[in-house]
Amino acid sequence: MIATRTFVLRARAAPTDSRKLLAGVGTDAHVEILAHTLMNALFVAQSHRPDVVVHLLLESTADYSRAIRFEANVMGGIGGFDEAALLGRIAGALDASRGLGKDETRVVEAGVSVRTSGFERVMQELATNHELFLMDPKGSPIREQVFIGNPCFVLTDHIPMPKNTIRGLERLGARKLALGSRMLFASQCVTVIHHELDQR
Numbered sequence: 442m443i444a445t446r447t448f449v450l451r452a453r454a455a456p457t458d459s460r461k462l463l464a465g466v467g468t469d470a471h472v473e474i475l476a477h478t479l480m481n482a483l484f485v486a487q488s489h490r491p492d493v494v495v496h497l498l499l500e501s502t503a504d505y506s507r508a509i510r511f512e513a514n515v516m517g518g519i520g521g522f523d524e525a526a527l528l529g530r531i532a533g534a535l536d537a538s539r540g541l542g543k544d545e546t547r548v549v550e551a552g553v554s555v556r557t558s559g560f561e562r563v564m565q566e567l568a569t570n571h572e573l574f575l576m577d578p579k580g581s582p583i584r585e586q587v588f589i590g591n592p593c594f595v596l597t598d599h600i601p602m603p604k605n606t607i608r609g610l611e612r613l614g615a616r617k618l619a620l621g622s623r624m625l626f627a628s629q630c631v632t633v634i635h636h637e638l639d640q641r
């Protein structure tokens with residue numbers, strides 16, 4: 442059985458308001474990280490990668506965090522893989538989430554859904570049927586890691602994961618995994634993880 446590769450990007454600075462999101466490219470919010478991570482997770486040249494799920498957690502909000510889920514095997518065309526197209530899809534999902542109460546989910550289109558749940562809640566659910574890995578340059582080397590089951594790789598934007606969140610993830614069974622000692626962008630981590638697993 443081919444394992445599904447799941448990526449979670451916790452973007453604490455990313456606005457849940459679609460207009461602010463689209464205006465946030467190149468600002469302190471660094472929303473381009475979401476587009477780049479989505480692209481490197483879902484696409485290869487001239488094709489998309491099957492068996493990949495991406496959860497984008499946007500946490501700069503006036504009400505609830507938003508968790509947008511992309512499932513490659515079910516998605517249709519995304520209308521291009523440039524930054525604007527990808528951010529446009531994320532903005533569309535945010536618009537679709539307007540009016541939802543806490544912990545509600547709405548399907549945006551085939552393979553794309555949005556919910557008003559926070560990082561901890563999403564991770565608790567993923568922990569029930571995934572092996573959790575918190576990406577960290579100080580973790581154990583990915584090359585020595587044996588993967589059994591469906592791996593879920595957890596990344597952040599430019600804001601580090603708080604220590605109490607790390608402890609919470611470890612209580613859920615997460616292990617720290619390194620891709621070398623050099624600090625990479627989250628989107629670069631995704632490419633390296635894919636490459637590493639492609640060799641197995």
Ligand SMILES: C[S@@+](CC[C@H](N)C(=O)[O-])C[C@H]1O[C@@H](n2cnc3c(N)ncnc32)[C@H](O)[C@@H]1O
Pocket residue numbers: 576577578579595596597598599600601602618619620621622623624625626627630
């Ligand atoms: C730009 S980094 C975050 C930088 C942030 N200032 C920090 O200290 O965590 C984005 C994400 O990539 C992960 N990451 C970057 N380089 C890595 C590496 N060499 N091995 C594993 N994870 C890495 C980080 O842990 C983080 O989740």
